Amino acid sequence: xxxxxxxxxxxxxxxxxxxLIDGDTIVEVGAGLPAEGAEVVExxxxxxxxxxxxxxxxxxxxxxxxxxxxxxxxxxxxxGGYTAVFAMANTFxxxxxxxxxxxxxxxxxxxxxxxxxxxxxxxxGLEGKxxxxxxxxxxxxxxxxxxxxxxxxxxxxxIMRRALEYVKAFGGVVAQHAQExxxxxGAQMNEGVVSAELGLGGWPAVAEESIxxxxxxxAEHVHSRVHICHLSTAGSVEIVRWAKSRxxxxxxxxxxxxxxxxxxxxxxxxxxxKVNPPLRTERDVMALREALADGTIDIVATDHAPxxxxxxxxxxxxxxxxxxxxxTALSVVQQTMVDSGLLDWAGVADRMSFKPARIGGATGHGxxxxxxxxxxxxxxxxxxxxxxxxxxxxxxxxxxxxxxRELPGRVTHTWLRGRATLVDGKLA
Amino acid sequence: MQRHLISAADLTRDDAVLILDTAEEMARVADRPIKKLPxxxxxxxxxxxxxxSTRTRISFEAAEKRLSADVINFTAKGSSVSKGExxxxxxxxxxxxxxxxxxxxxxxxxxxxxxxxxxWIDAAVINAGDGTHQHPTQALLDxxxxxxxxxxxxxxxxxxxxxxxxxxxxxxLHGRVARSNVDLLHTLGAEVTLVAPxxxxxxxxxxxxxxxxxxxxxxLPKSDAVMMLRVQRERMNAAFFPTEREYSRRYGxxxxxxxxxxxxxxxxxPGPMVRGMEITAEVADSDRCTAIEQVTNGVSIRMAVxxxxxGGNEPAVTHSRTEEK
Amino acid sequence: xxxxxxxxxxxxEGPDIARVLTRIAHEIVERAKGADDVVLLGIPTRGVFLAxxxxxxxxxxxxxxxxxxxxxITMYRDDLRMHPPRALARTDIPGDGIDGRLxxxxxxxLFSGRTIRAALDALNDIGRPRAVQLAVLVDRGHRELPIRAxxxxxxxxxxxxxxxxxxxxxxxxxxxxxxxxxxxSPGAQQ
Numbered sequence: 018x019x020x021x022x023x024x025x026x027x028x029x030x031x032x033x034x035x036x037l038i039d040g041d042t043i044v045e046v047g048a049g050l051p052a053e054g055a056e057v058v059e060x061x062x063x064x065x066x067x068x069x070x071x072x073x074x075x076x077x078x079x080x081x082x083x084x085x086x087x088x089x090x091x092x093x094x095x096x097g098g099y100t101a102v103f104a105m106a107n108t109f110x111x112x113x114x115x116x117x118x119x120x121x122x123x124x125x126x127x128x129x130x131x132x133x134x135x136x137x138x139x140x141x142g143l144e145g146k147x148x149x150x151x152x153x154x155x156x157x158x159x160x161x162x163x164x165x166x167x168x169x170x171x172x173x174x175x176i177m178r179r180a181l182e183y184v185k186a187f188g189g190v191v192a193q194h195a196q197e198x199x200x201x202x203g204a205q206m207n208e209g210v211v212s213a214e215l216g217l218g219g220w221p222a223v224a225e226e227s228i229x230x231x232x233x234x235x236a237e238h239v240h241s242r243v244h245i246c247h248l249s250t251a252g253s254v255e256i257v258r259w260a261k262s263r264x265x266x267x268x269x270x271x272x273x274x275x276x277x278x279x280x281x282x283x284x285x286x287x288x289x290x291k292v293n294p295p296l297r298t299e300r301d302v303m304a305l306r307e308a309l310a311d312g313t314i315d316i317v318a319t320d321h322a323p324x325x326x327x328x329x330x331x332x333x334x335x336x337x338x339x340x341x342x343x344x345t346a347l348s349v350v351q352q353t354m355v356d357s358g359l360l361d362w363a364g365v366a367d368r369m370s371f372k373p374a375r376i377g378g379a380t381g382h383g384x385x386x387x388x389x390x391x392x393x394x395x396x397x398x399x400x401x402x403x404x405x406x407x408x409x410x411x412x413x414x415x416x417x418x419x420x421x422r423e424l425p426g427r428v429t430h431t432w433l434r435g436r437a438t439l440v441d442g443k444l445a
Numbered sequence: 446m447q448r449h450l451i452s453a454a455d456l457t458r459d460d461a462v463l464i465l466d467t468a469e470e471m472a473r474v475a476d477r478p479i480k481k482l483p484x485x486x487x488x489x490x491x492x493x494x495x496x497x498s499t500r501t502r503i504s505f506e507a508a509e510k511r512l513s514a515d516v517i518n519f520t521a522k523g524s525s526v527s528k529g530e531x532x533x534x535x536x537x538x539x540x541x542x543x544x545x546x547x548x549x550x551x552x553x554x555x556x557x558x559x560x561x562x563x564x565w566i567d568a569a570v571i572n573a574g575d576g577t578h579q580h581p582t583q584a585l586l587d588x589x590x591x592x593x594x595x596x597x598x599x600x601x602x603x604x605x606x607x608x609x610x611x612x613x614x615x616x617x618l619h620g621r622v623a624r625s626n627v628d629l630l631h632t633l634g635a636e637v638t639l640v641a642p643x644x645x646x647x648x649x650x651x652x653x654x655x656x657x658x659x660x661x662x663x664x665l666p667k668s669d670a671v672m673m674l675r676v677q678r679e680r681m682n683a684a685f686f687p688t689e690r691e692y693s694r695r696y697g698x699x700x701x702x703x704x705x706x707x708x709x710x711x712x713x714x715p716g717p718m719v720r721g722m723e724i725t726a727e728v729a730d731s732d733r734c735t736a737i738e739q740v741t742n743g744v745s746i747r748m749a750v751x752x753x754x755x756g757g758n759e760p761a762v763t764h765s766r767t768e769e770k
Numbered sequence: 771x772x773x774x775x776x777x778x779x780x781x782x783e784g785p786d787i788a789r790v791l792t793r794i795a796h797e798i799v800e801r802a803k804g805a806d807d808v809v810l811l812g813i814p815t816r817g818v819f820l821a822x823x824x825x826x827x828x829x830x831x832x833x834x835x836x837x838x839x840x841x842x843i844t845m846y847r848d849d850l851r852m853h854p855p856r857a858l859a860r861t862d863i864p865g866d867g868i869d870g871r872l873x874x875x876x877x878x879x880l881f882s883g884r885t886i887r888a889a890l891d892a893l894n895d896i897g898r899p900r901a902v903q904l905a906v907l908v909d910r911g912h913r914e915l916p917i918r919a920x921x922x923x924x925x926x927x928x929x930x931x932x933x934x935x936x937x938x939x940x941x942x943x944x945x946x947x948x949x950x951x952x953x954x955s956p957g958a959q960q
Contacts, residue, residue: 205554213649214454216554216578216621221648285562286555330563332532334553334576463857470842470858479895484845512845752845756855 021435022052026060026396028386030362036065038392041434045388058430060396066366068100068393068431070373070382071343072163072192072270073246073318076102076133078124079117080109085323085413087124090343091131093321093412095438097343098395098428099131101374101382102321106138107168113138113149115157122159130438134379137161139180139191143169148180155187162378165192167246168293170228172198177232181241190268190376192244193232195253196294200224205334207280207295215283217333220295222250229253233260233267242266244376247320249275249294251304258313268376270318271305273349274340278302278418288329288336289418292322309368310359316373319346323414341412348424351399356425362399381434392435401427411444448546448569448760449561450750453581454628458605461632465589466602467749468742474511475745484756485514491539494550494573495521495532500716501573501583504740505548508747514755517544532556533565540566546755547571554578569754577619583715584625586746588633590739591670594711607634612664614640614696615674615723616685618647622674622715627655638664642696644685645676661696665705672713673698673723689722699725703733711735778935778950782924787907787945790923791820794905795827797921802872807900809868810838813877813889814859819940820907821876837864841875841896846888863896873899874920878936880906883917908947910934 021038028034028046035050036043071094077085085093087104094102104121106112112121118135125133137154141147143166154161164184171177171193180191201224206212208219229245233256236243245257248269260267274292279299282290290296308314322339329336350369354360360368374383384390404423407415431439438445456464474480490509494502502518509516519539536547546569549557554576561570574580592601595609611630617623617639630637637655639646650657658664665671676696678689686692693699703712712724712734720726728734754760782790799805805828812821818840825838842859844850875889886904893902905921910928928934928949935948 208648210649210652213647213653214624216576216624219648286558287563327531330531330533332551332553332556332559334556335532467858470860473861477896481895482845483891484850752858753855756845756850757853758851759854 019435020055021058021432022050022055023058023060023065023394023396024052026063026065027362028065029366030064033061036386036394038432038435041392041436043386043388043390043392046386058396062398062400063429064362064397064399065386066098066362066395066397067370067383067386068395068433069098069347069369070377070379071099071102071319071321071346072316072373072377073167073272074102074104074321074343075107075323075339076104076121077108077323079120083413084325087121087133088128088130089411089413090321090323091125091128091133092444093341093343093410094131095431095433095444096411096428097345098347098397098431098439099343100393100395100431100433101132101134101379102343103134103136103163103377105167106136106165107143111138111142112136113141113143115150115153115159118154118159118161119157129433129436130444131433132379132382134163134377135159135161136163136165136167136192139164139166139171140176145169145171145173145176148176148183151180151184151189152187155189162187162189163192163244164189165194165246167192167194170194170196170198172228174231174235178235178239181236181243182239185241188378190242190244192246193228194246195225195228195232195248197224197227200227204295206283206291207297209280209298211280211283215286217283220293222252222297222301225250225294226252226256229256233257233265236267237263237265242268245269247272247275247294247318248305248314249297249301251301254304254308254313258308261313268315268372269313270316271309271314272320273317273342273346273353274418275305276302276309276317276353277349282418286333288331288333289340289416289420291333291336291338292340293338306353306357306359309354310364315368316376317346317350317369318373319343321412323412324416325414329416339416341410341414341417344410344412345405345417345419345424347397347428348426349419351426352424355399392432394430394432395428396430397426398429399426401425403427448754450571450581450754451558451561452572452579452628453584453625454579456581456629456632458632458634461585461588461629462603462605464585464746464749464753465592467753468585468589468745469598469602471748471752472742472745474748475741481511481513483513484752485509485512487515488545488755489515489517489543490546490548490751491517491519491544492548492573493519493535493539495556496550496552496574498550498574500740501550504743505573505747507744508751511744512748512751514751532560533563536560536566540568544568546751548573550574552576569760571750571754574621576621578621578624580621580625581629582743582747582750583622584629585750586739586743587626587672587713587715588629589742589746590713590735591711593742594735595669595709605633606630609635609669610638610667611635611670611672612638612640612668613672613674614661614698616645616676616680617641617650617674618645619677619680620674626672627653631655638668640664640696642686642692645680661702662705665702666707668706668710670711670713671698671706672715674715675717675719676723678719678722693722697723697725698728700727703728703731713739715739778948780946781926781949782908782947784945787923787947790907791823792827794921794923795824795831798824798828798874798905799831801920805832805836806834807871808836809864809871809873809899810836811841811863811873811875812838813875813885814840814842815941816936816938817877819938820878824876824905837866839864841889841892843885843888843892846891848884848888861892868893868897868899870898870900872901872903874903874905876905878907879934880904880909880919880922881912883913883915886917887915907936908934
């Protein structure tokens, strides 16, 4: 059966409507559509969104298959309502050649849970010294348009300038991991009252803000666009707001965890809260929510960073940085943005699907829910309340900061080009 | 209730006074022909040192032995730890051998807290210094020394340090001693002033329960005790201060500066001292310097802590922060 | 301290206590042939006050200074693991020590004998007396160790369901020995 009728869903949170899918395409949206010949999905009370798009995922393959693979990572993505993810370049070997990005791209295609769009490294080996073959990666089968040394900052101003200029030739964008390296040597957590008390090396906000300030000015100077990864401070928000008001072509992302969690949690010394950039203060969290609501921050990106258990079951300083996020992102956004009244579901569709697809150039994703569009869809039950249980994760790793926490909402169905990848909360 | 000592901040005023009073009785054992008590007979304590600190280790060892505990010393150097074994595995291995308490020194801030709260082991955990976080027994022995000198050996029993003005000078940023002392001295009612170049003070220090000054000379006349902290010469290379000479000129304690302190005021140093850097030989060797006394007092304090945490069927010291929530 | 049992009745009153201490002092002088090498060590808390009172009586009788001190036995108890650690009391050995002397341990109530066992261990770490004797205000029986007192103020046959409580002016504001029924709470009964 190739026809699916989603009945009574609130499309982007609006009035209940029926959505008819035929093959890989939405063929009709309206009230009281006929069900003949179609598999019916009752969606009363649920919200239908365009398939989510994550501009910042670590799939770890090749190299760290003990923490995640393209298969497990894309299954986690489908569980979280995603139909496309952008895979970061910090694998082993680094995704700095056409060969590596094509391998990752093909693995995504082959598994079929979610489109995988590889991100290419900006510099060879993420070392910040020499530009990687950006053009070759763009021209490869993977068609890379987003480049990032994420995990490391492109801190050399000249290299950054060249990268910003060079990718203009094929409409690419550089996504900067903004972290001034000298200011963050030995950094373990946000620098502030809590770090002073805990005796953990500080990661000052200024180390992020100074790089963002530099890069928006560079982007202005060379008429390029620049994307800021995981923006985490109130000061960064101000800089991006200023840059946008000046007409600079900058986009920015925020992670779900930076919308919810603060550095107070580090008092437990539990490395599940260790992440880069670090959890900041309540004031930062509030500024980030507001900025996401008013559009200063364009998108939510997960920075899904799986790590094996042993890399977190240790003392803080020895632990790896990062959190898994694909399977909890929408719930965190619902709690922090929707339930708090800052954003409606149409806004969520914009920040988690339309805009990330546009920034990353993911064709076929982030499209309106209307006739003639590809059937990449996510059905959410916003009334659901449940406690996060990582043992049920599709991801190979369990390093979630939300274990035992009650979060609202649950993705029940995901369709990738008309094919269900998630049905009633279970992977197809 | 758990039986750990992780941070000086976790001690209430009454807990701290109980430890000081108990240490006063323990100190008397040292005057006896047989400097030993049977109290911890049959209990095994491991000194788990991931960081070199011979002074702290032998102080704990002396305390443990005076209380008749069986002592196992474990230093990470040359052990399986240097071959990549994790803290968790090391701790579990030791516990499998039947250890009742772990005295841990670790370079990573929070490692003792993690050990006490992660469910890896059941043994009591005593923090013997973790990273740049805490060193609670050092703070206790410092407070003990102050109480003896500033209040009196017998007069001090049951008393705290209310109204005493304590100045702590040196590398506050990288120092666990300063953190622990600020917490404990505040609890005991003392007024603490930190003196350091701004580069050696942590961001956020303004929220600590103490005053901060960049000027040593104006602080000295208002001090009942001046605690000099070691400043490592290597800090110079990371631009925390320009030269050794400039540091000691601005923040070092020499004879002239000591003369500006009130007559009853004492000079303290947790050791090891860098003579010529933060303290001159003249000051270090003067009667007013309690550095050697602090070492002696360290054993009494550690005996008191061991007794109060391990002597009974549950600890006599309450410990809010590490209780299961 | 426990709350006072309402049904507790006095078995020794202030004058009785003074009288038995005088008798014990005389017995010590007699048995120790002048008591010229006696050192009195009270076991905290109330044993210390009794030792001081005894010393005063001995000084009256012998017209000599009698060394008196205290011996805290907390760290030597065999039941440490059954309770939270107790605050330590003072051990105060008179200046000339105990080597070669006749040490008289003084306590308020002799019951199981375990306190005295601990006191003997504690003494052992402090020195080597010529002999050790024991003086108690009340012997209530029920010994669990082969220990007996050399000087007893009053033998008081009791059942295990009863408590004996000694109150002294220095600590409690008045002198009396109370015999009462054991309360449900495992308080400070002896």
